[in-house]
Amino acid sequence: MAGWSFSSMRLDGKAVLLCGAGGLGGPIARGLAEAGADLAIADVNLESARSVAASLRDGGHRAIEMAMDISKPEECRRAVREALSLGPLWGALNCVGINIREPATEVTEEHWERVVDVNLKGAFFFAQAAVRVLIEQGRGGRIVTISSQLGLAGFEDRSVYAATKGGIVAMSKTLAMEWAPHRITVNTVAPTFIITPLNAAALQKPGVISRIEGRIPMGRLGQPEDIVGAMVYLLSESAGFVTGHTLPVDGGWVAS
Numbered sequence: 001m002a003g004w005s006f007s008s009m010r011l012d013g014k015a016v017l018l019c020g021a022g023g024l025g026g027p028i029a030r031g032l033a034e035a036g037a038d039l040a041i042a043d044v045n046l047e048s049a050r051s052v053a054a055s056l057r058d059g060g061h062r063a064i065e066m067a068m069d070i071s072k073p074e075e076c077r078r079a080v081r082e083a084l085s086l087g088p089l090w091g092a093l094n095c096v097g098i099n100i101r102e103p104a105t106e107v108t109e110e111h112w113e114r115v116v117d118v119n120l121k122g123a124f125f126f127a128q129a130a131v132r133v134l135i136e137q138g139r140g141g142r143i144v145t146i147s148s149q150l151g152l153a154g155f156e157d158r159s160v161y162a163a164t165k166g167g168i169v170a171m172s173k174t175l176a177m178e179w180a181p182h183r184i185t186v187n188t189v190a191p192t193f194i195i196t197p198l199n200a201a202a203l204q205k206p207g208v209i210s211r212i213e214g215r216i217p218m219g220r221l222g223q224p225e226d227i228v229g230a231m232v233y234l235l236s237e238s239a240g241f242v243t244g245h246t247l248p249v250d251g252g253w254v255a256s
Contacts, residue, residue: 008237012036015086016235017079019070019126020095021048023196024146024224026055028095031228032235033061037091040083042068062086070096070122076129084133091142091235092130094123097165101202104159112160119164124171127186131179140183142235145172146227147188149250165190169246176244185243187234192250194222217252 014037018029021043029039033056041056041063043049049065056063064086068079083089098118100111127143134141150158151165168188176186193199193212203209203221213219230249233239248254 009232010036011090011232011235013038013087014090014235015040015083015088016091016093017042017083017089017130018093018095019043019068019079020097020146021045021052021065023095024191024194024227025095026052027224028093028228028231029056029063030059031225031232032093033059033063035232035236037235038062038086039064040079040086041065042079042083043096044069070094070126071117073125073129076122076126080129080133088137088139089130089133089141090139091144092127092134093143093231093235094126094145096122097146097148097161099158099161101157101161103157107160115160116164119161120167120171123168127175131175131182131184134184135179135182138182140240141185142239143175143179143184143186144231144234145188147172147190147246149190149192149248149253151188152190152246152248152254172246173244180243183240185234185239187239187243188246189227189230189234190246190248190250190254191227192216192222192248192253194224194227196224215253215256216250217256220251222249222251 016037017040019042041049041053046067053063053065066082068075123145147168148165150162151169172186172188
């Protein structure tokens with residue numbers, strides 16, 4: 001086995017399909033590009049994907065954009081095919097997620113289906129579309145999904161969201177076992193409350209920020225940039241023996 005070097009943390013020339021340009025997606029895309037990755041940016045909002053990809057190209061990086069609704073398996077398959085224009089696919093990274101905050105007694109079937117379609121069904125079929133290509137290529141690869149600390153710990157008014165994120169954690173363990181013989185790793189990153197548009201409305205409520213910060217041992221909310229290093233690592237050669245793992249990036253929330 002070759003010795004470790006810092007170069008194994010680089011992603012030079014590796015094509016990565018990143019689903020989700022808003023919220024965490026933009027900072028993660030910039031971090032992956034700085035590590036050398038070539039990015040295919042997919043989002044249901046094409047303008048959002050185009051903006052992120054254009055900013056990467058302006059910085060001298062290779063990037064393309066495409067529209068993709070992760071809740072539609074055929075669109076996931078199309079996005080994977082389009083990403084191959086960058087070269088052999090190395091990684092697929094899912095940063096998409098939605099949340100409808102409401103007491104469990106108020107959850108409707110419509111809300112349940114919407115959140116599950118995007119967060120859990122979408123995560124599965126996105127991974128499936130990517131892994132079919134990775135297996136065919138025979139080069140190994142990486143699949144990483146954003147889960148959440150709420151897939152590991154409870155919090156009120158988020159029952160459906162927590163169910164989907166816990167489902168991602170469990171699902172990824174099984175996918176890791178199935179795809180390990182192909183040298184394809186499957187991992188998740190579980191952030192705490194991150195300051196993004198997804199959380200903006202909830203964080204504006206009186207007392208919410210101080211309450212959350214009181215639960216986080218490191219005493220602050222997360223920033224999108226806090227997630228970047230975990231993503232680069234899990235997509236890199238350095239993480240080639242790490243699979244079926246959920247990495248909390250939560251300031252110690254689930255440890256307390």
